[in-house]
Amino acid sequence: MSFMFNPYPYDDPKAVNPMPMDEAFCRSVTQTTPDTSKKLVSDAAAVIAQKDRCILILDGFISAPFTQLIGQISIQASLRGIPVSTLSTDSLWADSDVLHRRLLPYLPEDREHDPVLLFGRLYEGGLQGLMEPDRTARAADRLEAFQREGRGLLLFYGNGALIPELRGYGDLKIYMDMTQKRTILNIRSGKCGNLGMKERDTYSMMLRHSYYVDFEASFPLRQEVVRDEIVEYYLTGDHPDQIQMISVARLKELFELMASYPLRCRPVYLEGVWGGYYVHRLRRLPPEMKNCAWVFDLIPMEVSIVAAMDSFEMEFPFYFFVQIAGARLMGEKVAEKFHGYFPIRFNYDDTYHASGNMSIQVHPGRAYVQAHNNELGRQDESYYVLVAGQEARTYCGFANGLDKEEFLSCVRRAEQDKVPFDHDRYINSVPSRPGMQFLLPAGTIHASGRNQVILEIGSLTVGSYTYKMYDYLRRDLDGNPRPIHSHHGEQVLEYGRNAEWVSENLVQRPRVIRRTEDFTETIVGQHDLIYFSLRNVRFSKRYTDEATDRFHVLVLAEGERCIIRSLTNPDRFFIQDYLEIVIVPAGFGAYEAVNLGVGVVTMHKTLLKEGYENDTL
Helix, strand or coil, rough: CCCCEECCCCCCCCCEEEECCCHHHHHEECCCHHHHHHHHHHHHHHHHHHHHHHEEEEECCCCCCCHHHHHHHHHHHHCCCCEEEEEHHCCECCCCCHHHHHCCCCCCCCCCCCCCCCCCCCCCCCCCHEEEEHHHHHHHHHHHHHHHHEEEEEEEECCCCCCCCHHHCCCCCEEEECCCCHHHHHCCCCCCCCCCCCCCCCCCHHHHHHHHHHHHHHHHHHHHHHCCCCCEEEEEEECCCHHHHHEEHHHHHHHHHCCCCCCCEEEEEEECCCCCCHHHHHHHCCCCCCEEEEEEEECCCCEEEEEEEEEEEEEHHHHHHHHHHHHHCCHHHHHHHCCCCCEEEEEECCCCCCCCCCCCCECCCCCHHHHHHHCCCCCEEEEEEEECCCCCEEEEEECCCCCHHHHHHHHHHHHHCCCCCHHHHHHHECCCCCCCCCEEEECCCEECCCCCEEEEEEECCCCCCCEECCCCCCEECCEECCCCCCHHHHHHHHHCCCCCHHHCCCCCCCEEEECCCCEEEEECCCCCCCCEEEEEEEEEEEEEEEECCCCCCEEECCCCCEEEECCCCCCCCCEEECCCCEEECCCEEEEEEEECCCCEEEEEEEEEECCCCHHCC
């Protein structure tokens, strides 16, 4: 299931990456929907001048504003006296009842074990599996007929227009993308539904359908048409009146440059029943937000990345950036090992001055999530305590002497009969202090307690499988009971991970691995059960390092501001403020982090540990 269930509609203006593109590059990018339409019609007119006809194929990601762009293109074509006809992919999908039956294996209706129907299985049939072959064939016949004897401009548009069976008919081919946040906001606001479905379901059901089916069917096509230069142009569709367009060649040039700089993603902010106020105040989030529970600073499938040029910005889904430039960003061996996915995720959990703890929860291991959800790998996590107020605690593992059956009985009674219980009798907790690192390999019961800010770092987690075992009988911000997942949770819990085991394995004493007159680097968390290494680097003035075959991720955990820059190309830098998360790309080489503020800096560093390539995901 997607992490991003209720993103707040706010675009952080500070989270951008300046890119020194030249004037010719900047002029080549159109900035408004009318200008984009004029350019496309101009290109189409050149084709029509040669052969009297042109087929323009427009595909795009879920919720892309096809009709707005098609309308603008039609207006511009009419101004030039070019006749226009249209054909939409809406006619290609299987009927809704057929799709419902076809997708039941991926969207099961098992309310006994999944009462709110949150989970499912990743779909593998591609966009063609949602269409009817005879309807696709009829569309091909019409395109072929226009190719032979049509006149003017035929606009063939919609999700799936560039499937292999149809793309060959296009004279001009373009793809309009959407960030994941904007797509989910569009689904929530009713601007779009699920592919092929005539009726709208509830928001939660549409989002589950989108995650397991629509998104999964769309990702490979988006990658293919840009990577293999099947399309001439790439468009940004988040803002229907400001649809930007860039040639694929220019886009790849931009991505190549971006992958040679330290980079920051654009965060997504989410409210929550246990949400706090530390990050809300720090980043001056909109006062209308109830709180800020989660900050997705680097959840790879959910966030975006912004390139700021001389007079404009372009925003892309971060996962799309990884799809195209992943080997350059992560390292070729890393990209191959993790099947093209960015292998670590980062977010903040903020319960500072909040009303309660996060839910008592557990995450599944590889075998379980593959068998039940068709996902790629297990869900390991870790917590790094950044801020801790009075009585802050972190829950990790079971209490010594656990009576397993008694605990599970309490969990089931709370879930089914709404009977509360004293979770502290069963769950081990440790007083929190800044700088503590907790490792949470799959199967470990855990939670962040109230009144702290946690940097959460997790393994390759395309979807979020958080099985809540106890949530204090709370309701969510919409007044609905928060679901409990005892059926799944009790099957993945590692009951032997008690307080003693946790103390020996998951809450480690820092180990110094490098010490110079300028800085000290320590391992604060590393274990055979987790494939990444968690470090702290402490320095007053300057810290040096080298990124070779693996990327680094740096979080300014203590300090005001640093500059992270290449030692061989000092113009390649990023100025990082407190709690910002920066990726140092693989192959970046020797670099330095220089303290631009006062006092001592703590830089939290994450990287894939030695031997990661031998890990079983």
